[in-house]
Each structure stands twice: as C-alpha cells, then as structure tokens.
Amino acid sequence: MVEELHCSNFEDRAILYAAGELIEEDGATVEVHAQQCPSCAAVLAREISLRKALAARVQPAHTLDHSELLLARCRSELFEALVSNAMAVGGRLSPRICISSWLECRHADPRGSPCR
C-alpha cells in the first residue's frame, strides 16, 4: 500500500496507473478520486491519452527487422566467431581471442560482412 492519495500527489499515481504499475486496490483508489475531482480526472485522462499516443509509435524493431533477417545475421556472425576461434585454439573456446578477432573484423569492414 502506498501513501494516501491527495490532489497534490495524484499526478505521480496517475502515471503509475496508466503504466499498469498499481495493484488493484491502489488503482481503484485512483479511479474513485478521479470520479470525485474533475481536475484530477483531467490529469488521469491526459496520462491515459499519452499512453495511447506512445502505443501508436511503430517500434524501430518492427520496421528495421520485421522479417528477422537481421537477427539471423547477428546469430550467424556470433556463432561463426565462436566456431572459428574454438578451432583456432584446438577445440577449446577462447572468449578473449574471439572478441578481439570479431572487433578486428568489424573495424576492417564497418558495414559488416560476416567474419570469415
């Protein structure tokens, strides 16, 4: 249970309410207060509207890697780096060499063909 709800601390509580961070009991307290106080009701409506606007954002992850080709490429590069370095040290993984090798590849070809 959080501190008692007043108009003075309503905004923070409204932010948590809109973010879905309040337990049911505290959420109900927010709703009851908003029903009784027009100015706080406006604050709550504003926070909920802000949430909707943010939800309308098309996330870069959806546009930049909708088909998960980038994910596949990242995996491929990572696993390839692990394999090549494992072979280089006789079948035993060597993380330190693996990282330095990968970084060398990235600096040599910043646009990123996979390490060979």
Add this chain to the structure above:
Amino acid sequence: MPSEIIAGSLPFEALPNTVTTAPGPSVLSAANDRTLIERAQAGDRSAFELLVRRYDRQVLRLALNVLGTAEDARDAYQEAFLKIYRNLHRFRFECAFYTWIYRIVTNICLDHLRHRRSHPEEQPPIVRTVSSEERSEGDFFDRQQGSGVHSDPERQVLGHEIGRRVEAALQSLSPRERMVFEMRHYQGMKLRAIGDALGTTEETVKNSLFRATSKLRTQLEGLR
C-alpha cells in the same frame, strides 16, 4: 518481465541440475537455463548457442528500439553476447539469467546513447520539435481518446505523424530515462525488474519514469 523470456526459461526444478552424460541436441534444447549455463561454463558451445537463441530476440529488439539503427543494434548485440560469453564463468546464479543479460545489454546501450549525446556532430539530423504555432492549435491528447489511428488513410497519415513526433520526443530523454521508458513500455518489464537490470532501486526507476513521462508530455503537448 517479457513473456518470451518467461516462456524460454523452464522451471528450475523441471530437469536435473547435474548432467553426467553428454545429452543430445533435443535434450539440450529442452534443458533449463541452469543446465545450459553450467554446460556452457564447462565449455559446451552448443549449450551457449541455445542460451543465445533463448534470449537474443529480446536483446536485439531492445537495441533496435533504443538505438534506432540496424548497424548500432547489431554492434550492441555482438558486443553484449561476446561479453556474456567472456564473463559466463562469473555468473553464480545469484539473480535470474535474464537479469544478468539485461544488465550487460542495457549498459552497452547506455554507453552508445551517452556517446551520441557527447558527440552530436556524428549523428544524423534530429526530427524537428513542435513549434509554438503548432502548440496553439489544439490539444493532441484530446484527439487520442478513442481514436484508431489506422482506420482510414487520413488516420494512417496521422498515425505516421504521431509516430514521428513520439520518436522525436523520446530523443529528448536522457539515456537512463530513455532506457527505463523503453523497458517499461515497449519491453513490458516491471519497475522492479528494470531496477534489477540497471543495478538500482525500484524507487529510482520510478523517479526516472516520472521525469521521462513529464518530458514526453511537454514534448507532445499541442501536437495536431
């Protein structure tokens, strides 16, 4: 806590913790995190790869959303998993594995964001902010109530515009506020889990969320 992460982490009690014989691939893929981590710590690369596949979708998604370019996200992905691999022997099961992963990933993304802020000349042009004329033309938030932005072409255009403005508003946040906001609203993590990942308290995360929300509200007020 992201649902995919929960789905990928089988209950700890579901499988024996000690594996005395080398399991085949199908057995490994069904193994719980602890079994995979222990095998990876012992040098089993296939176990490490399974751990990567279990968590990397969320990691890349976070990096793409926060960093905004495929190239930076790809760098962050590689840096994160190589760091995870290099430090796996230090993981002592004192927290959830995903928490440990997120700690590493968020630090890397924060470094990227801080670098951008300290080297603005290296960044592409920022989307313009809202003009005073636009601010005076009405209340953006009122129009959001009950509107489905993709229901017709006009609203699709409006939806793109909103998205562009939201993106610009997110750029105004500090790296830490940005990370908190991203993890809460687009990764669906609870404040406590974000605090664990960022190595801070839930109260501190909450304050970051308040500041971020306040800034976003100011940035988005008055949009058409």
